[in-house]
Amino acid sequence: MLKIENLHAAVDGKPILNGLSLTIAPGEVHAVMGPNGSGKSTLSYVLAGREGYEVTEGSVSFHGQDLLAMEPEERAVAGMFLAFQAPVELPGVGNANFLRTALNAVRRARGEAEMDAMQFLKLARARMKVLNMPEDMLKRPVNVGFSGGEKKRNEMLQLAMLAPKFAVLDETDSGLDIDALKMVADTVNSLRGPDFSALVITHYQRLLNHIVPDRVHVLSAGRIIKSGGPELAQELEASGYAGVQAAA
């Protein structure tokens, strides 16, 4: 369970999140929508513990733990996963090596045995097949020279392999073709269950046709100004944010 209470955060001294509260119960998927610059990526970075994102007020508890007191890697191995809006390139670092190191870090934390190269390859190949990723992407350096869509697929491969308790998807659907969009939805849906929850940040209702959220929230100027069921996304698609913002 993720419980965000009255969260205030600043970047370079500039307040971006201004009293955000949100509770996501195990098994639930929530969507966050909102205009450009409203603070969606900032929220995802604060949850993941990125340096420079200073929490000035409020609290976040994650399965009973004080999330904000943890290092980024501690949050990761505790089951917090962020699919980046702009996945980062790691020149010279093989994708397989990176993914296996990450997987074994997570497995160690869960008290599971580390995976050797053979076991890992078997699992990775199977997952890549589902994601329609060519196998040579395992050998290539992480995200280097990947197309925009390939980078997003690679994020979904990591998500599927690491099987976290909680996933934040920051506009994973942006810039994807229809098939890729379905692949993102399939990845999330396959993880859905009582031990998994997610926060899906998106600008488009069409992703939510495939990942049907339990709740939809509208973020504006660093606060949630409206929440509702899946129908709220359709409403926004039809009439934009202006109406909601005026009413708030």
Added chain:
Amino acid sequence: MPAVTETLETVQSVTDSGYKWGFETEIEMEFAPKGLNEDIVRFISRKKDEPAWLLDWRLKAFAIWKKMEEPTWAAVKYPPIDYQDSYYYAAPVQKAKPKSLDEVDPELLKTYAKLGIPLKEQAILAGVEGAGESPADSGRMPIAVDAVFDSVSVATSYKERLAKDGIIFCSISEAVHEHPELVRQYLGSVVPQGDNFYAALNSAVFTDGSFVYIPKGVRCPMELSTYFRINAKSTGQFERTLIIADERSHVSYLEGCTAPMRDENQLHAAVVELVALDDATIKYSTVQNWYPGDAEGRGGIYNFVTKRGACRGARSKISWTQVETGSAITWKYPSCILQGDDSVGEFYSVAITNNRQQADTGTKMFHIGKNTRSTIVSKGISAGKGQNTYRGLVKISPKAHGARNFTQCDSLLIGDQCGAHTVPYIENRCMTAKVEHEATTSRIAEDQLFYCRQRGLNEEEAVGMIVNGFAREVLKELPMEFAVEAQKLLQISLEGSVG
């Protein structure tokens, strides 16, 4: 009591910043008197029962050295070295050949185990009679090892197996006796006695090192390697390595180096000479892990080394790969003299400086023959207060028509108290030659670190992974068995450099 032990261990693990090779072996040693003079040179030569020509050769070198001055052009700083305050000969006392592992001085065995030399090789190295010289029964690819302990080579493995192909792999002292014609013909032919201050010193007092000869048309069936170990206090190590690859032969050779942790600085001044004849290939890899000194810059090895290869034959090739993680100061420029037409020189280097380490390293490529080609890939990594300089020379003579060089120098900075410098010299006197140079300097980006940590890697693992990625082009040149070790070493060398 346990609490004390624990505290001691904690203190140790903090101070040695992960240098796991800092132990000292307690073993009976024999020393020459401290200091350097003609008598010491004669003492060494006598100890090794050398022929008169070699003593004369050493004395000539000593005379040249006395007239030379220490070079000061490198971008490294250190207090004056007192050359009289060091032992120039230290050797484990030789006993009768042991019959089994049980009879071997356990301290010596422990040393090999700690250095990561597999047990099978250990037995052979310790000179156990009949310890499987046949590689077939070991299951994995054997590696022939020569171990040099302070001043002497203590043992060489797989000698007999190699001899079947006519390959000579032994200590240079042994080669002086067993193959004097080869040693006499080639010793000093690539690095003459008066080449530079440290080479002259080495020529006067070198005590041991490895010798390799690969006959015509032979491809060496296994990796050859030498483990250099400085153990004794106040002792310099001056080894000399000579590798000759006759026509159409091929050899891959690797050296590894470690030393105990001490407050004093110890001098290591080696000379390596390579000769490649027509169509021969020599691949020479180094994993240099001498004790680097502590975080405040106390102790550590001064590594002043001259390495040079001569591509004498047409289409010959010499490839240097080095991973330099250790030493307080590194001063070395493995070079290639590309005499033969169509010969190829390569230099792949990763140099890390952390804490107060200083490295001034690079290469020299002399293009003399037609269509000679050289490639230089240098990756410098600076952390802590480390200073890292790439210094390279590409010299193309007027007759080297069609010569080509490509140089790439990349520097990676970790933190803001370290430095990276690139000093490429290019002297091109041939119109038809082509020289290309690329250089970059970068930092580990915050977003890269964050991305890795978000996936569960801690900060040190993340830095290790990014640094290994940065160095990949060089690491992939290492023989497979050593690439993994080198990767771990890069990460260990950077411990304490972040956060």
